[in-house]
Amino acid sequence: xxxxxxxxxxxxxxxxxxxxxxxxxxxxxxxxxxxxxxxxxxxxxxxxxxxxxxxxxxxxxxxxxxxxxxxxxxxxxxxxxxxxxxxxxxxxxxxxxxxxxxxxxxxxxxxxxxxxxxxxxxxxxxxxxxxxxxxxxxxxxxxxxxxxxxxxxxxxxxxxxxxxxxxxxxxxxxxxxxxxxxxxxxxxxxxxxxxxxxxxxxxxxxxxxxxxxxxxxxxxxxxxxxxxxxxxxxxxxxxxxxxxxxxxxxxxxxxxxxxxxxxxxxxxxxxxxxx
DNA sequence: GCGGAATGTAGAT
DNA sequence: TCTACCTTCCGCT
Numbered sequence: 001x002x003x004x005x006x007x008x009x010x011x012x013x014x015x016x017x018x019x020x021x022x023x024x025x026x027x028x029x030x031x032x033x034x035x036x037x038x039x040x041x042x043x044x045x046x047x048x049x050x051x052x053x054x055x056x057x058x059x060x061x062x063x064x065x066x067x068x069x070x071x072x073x074x075x076x077x078x079x080x081x082x083x084x085x086x087x088x089x090x091x092x093x094x095x096x097x098x099x100x101x102x103x104x105x106x107x108x109x110x111x112x113x114x115x116x117x118x119x120x121x122x123x124x125x126x127x128x129x130x131x132x133x134x135x136x137x138x139x140x141x142x143x144x145x146x147x148x149x150x151x152x153x154x155x156x157x158x159x160x161x162x163x164x165x166x167x168x169x170x171x172x173x174x175x176x177x178x179x180x181x182x183x184x185x186x187x188x189x190x191x192x193x194x195x196x197x198x199x200x201x202x203x204x205x206x207x208x209x210x211x212x213x214x215x216x217x218x219x220x221x222x223x224x225x226x227x228x229x230x231x232x233x234x235x236x237x238x239x240x241x242x243x244x245x246x247x248x249x250x251x252x253x254x255x256x257x258x259x260x261x262x263x264x265x266x267x268x269x270x271x272x273x274x275x
Numbered sequence: 276g277c278g279g280a281a282t283g284t285a286g287a288t
Numbered sequence: 289t290c291t292a293c294c295t296t297c298c299g300c301t
Contacts, residue, residue, distance in 0.1 A: 071283080074280095074295055264282090
């Protein structure tokens with residue numbers, strides 16, 4: 001379930017399990033055998049996340065080497081304590097501890113799993129916009145792009161060069177929370193609107209890391225507060241519009257709409273998100 | 276068993 | 289704007 005919050009959470013979890021320890025690496029499925037062999041037995045120095053990109057650092061000269069992982073649409077990185085179970089399915093990369101206490105992590109279905117140098121890692125980061133989950137993020141860079149763009153704000157929010165880490169759920173939900181029509185051009189956003197969106201993304205995504213799921217519904221609109229039955233979507237959190245096409249809006253009761261935008265299904269409430 | 280969908284992106288056209 | 293790709297799961301036959 002990979003938007004930026006998943007990756008940052010993963011970086012923290014993997015750092016906790018493997019950071020500072022020698023690690024065994026293999027590719028049971030075989031498609032990353034070469035890369036796994038190169039880091040096998042080396043110490044994992046730390047995990048870093050930028051947007052939806054995960055970097056696992058391994059001890060070595062000149063900044064060491066990095067495994068660069070992008071989960072794509074359906075990649076997963078499952079981890080747990082104890083010795084690794086017998087491999088099931090397509091495991092691109094398996095990490096496990098070399099000694100007790102034992103832990104393991106299995107990567108399946110990633111868009112990207114490759115070995116990079118320090119310089120190459122920086123090149124990946126340099127292509128990304130500010131990440132609301134990073135302390136070094138500069139929202140001014142995003143505003144510079146958005147405020148000059150005729151592209152819709154819904155497409156801009158999905159563009160990782162503009163903002164890194166926002167995906168289809170956060171885009172739909174943050175626009176709903178700010179009553180913004182997703183089809184408005186970036187340059188028609190006001191500075192105040194952008195500042196509010198950014199601040200909200202920082203809060204929502206931090207909460208996403210903490211809870212490991214996306215919750216966006218304000219206290220006054222929760223099922224209890226609104227007297228409606230509790231509902232939790234497959235993605236695990238409570239949301240206003242994401243994947244709720246045809247259902248009544250939690251706030252106004254109008255029907256939530258969907259349409260393809262920027263290669264993904266957009267969801268919005270036509271009444272709450274006008275002009 | 277098959278088809279489609281899924282929190283994504285790169286590369287071709 | 290499109291297509292390909294990575295993998296799993298769910299609903300339909």
